[in-house]
Amino acid sequence: MKRVWLSAVILAAGMTGVAEAADGVPGVDVSNWTGDIDWESVALGGGKFAFVQATEGGDYRNPRFGTQFGGAAEAGLFRGAYHFAQPHESDGRTQADYFLQNGGDWIGDGQTLPGVLDVEDNPYKDKNGKNSCYGLSTKDMVTWIEDFTVRYRRATGRHVIIYTSTSWWRTCTGNSAAFRSNPLWLARWGSEPGSLPKNWKRHTFWQSAEKGTLAGGQNAFNGSESQLKALANPPAEVMVSGEATSRTSYRVVVTNTGPHPVKDIKVSGRAFGGQRVVEAPACKFSGTAVSCRIKELPRAKKVMFVFTTQPRKPKGTVGMNVTVGSVKLTLKAR
Incomplete structure (x- = not known):
């Protein structure tokens, strides 16, 4: 995390x-x-x-x-x-x-x-x-x-x-x-x-x-x-975690662990390894790119995004690079 x-x-x-x-x-x-x-x-x-x-x-x-x-x-x-x-x-x-x-x-x-x-x-x-x-x-x-x-x-x-x-x-x-x-x-x-x-x-x-x-x-x-x-008066705090659950499925969780509600959180991702995004509920996607937005995340609440991809090759390393604020995650699968 x-x-x-x-x-x-x-x-x-x-x-x-x-x-x-x-x-x-x-x-x-x-x-x-x-x-x-x-x-x-x-x-x-x-x-x-x-x-x-x-x-x-x-x-x-x-x-x-x-x-x-x-x-x-x-x-x-x-x-x-x-x-x-x-x-x-x-x-x-x-x-x-x-x-x-x-x-x-x-x-x-x-x-x-x-x-x-x-x-x-x-x-x-x-x-x-x-x-x-x-x-x-x-x-x-x-x-x-x-x-x-x-x-x-x-x-x-x-x-x-x-x-x-x-x-x-x-x-x-x-x-x-x-x-x-x-x-x-x-x-x-x-x-x-x-x-x-x-x-x-x-x-x-x-x-x-x-x-x-x-x-x-x-x-x-x-x-x-x-x-x-x-x-x-502490700053807002958000925790970001993610994992590749398979070669074609990636999960990202954004959790508000601080004391304040947080507004307008942007989540963006890009698939690599010769694959494209084919499904991303509540998000926009095209080709290898996906973009999501959380309008407001109340304290102690979390939002989960699931991205589904379609690899062009049956073998080799694939994955997604995900960015949330200043956090960058690289999710890989083989």
Whole structure:
């Protein structure tokens, strides 16, 4: 498979190096316990983003979420919602759905950051009788996180951000390296982020203190403000795959794997090896050439094209060259 980006790409989570808090873009995280927030003061104090708790487990919703989330936006901040995981209560997919239904769904307004999965040390040991890992084995914890992240990705087209500490990740996931596509929000109070979980080479956000000059927890985005903006407003993304199913049949699949609908996708192909195109449903064709157009491809949807050819020779290599955007595929058969 080859991946084509249909607009300019800025990888907000792909920056080199690990910046300290003073060098990043400042922001905050808040919950119901933070109370009423003067968001104008946060903005005037230099804050550029805010993460707001939306849900916990499968039955708690922050009663202040709407006010806090909306207030951050009105003050001009980038804002994102987070879910505090309770892995012993229900499976990851169930809690992802609860999060999505209660404030965690991503919207492409240019101001909303991807949602956050907060997985950390069990704070309710005295109440639920579970250990720091909620009674789950490292294998079961990785499965739980995978179920949550996959469900969120399928629902929104975004990779959920994972908030965790290095020590908890090592203990409770066995230092899993299975979530490299998910941006890391590192929890480590102090003057430096320190070592990271094995899964990541860099952090995207860093929570450096529980309290500070701004409301709520003190955080920094590991990059520039323009890169933070790109994380809230990513480019469209289309994946193209193809295969020669026989000497006379070729299949091309165009899938929208990004967060936005994509319009006017052009697919063109040309047969080689002494053959001509004789059938191409929903496309125009003549001789060796074929041309198709997708007017609009909604998020998470795909379109498949099947081209039928008629070779002039019974033997030898034949095939089709197919172009979709900047992607070029060569499909061969013998």
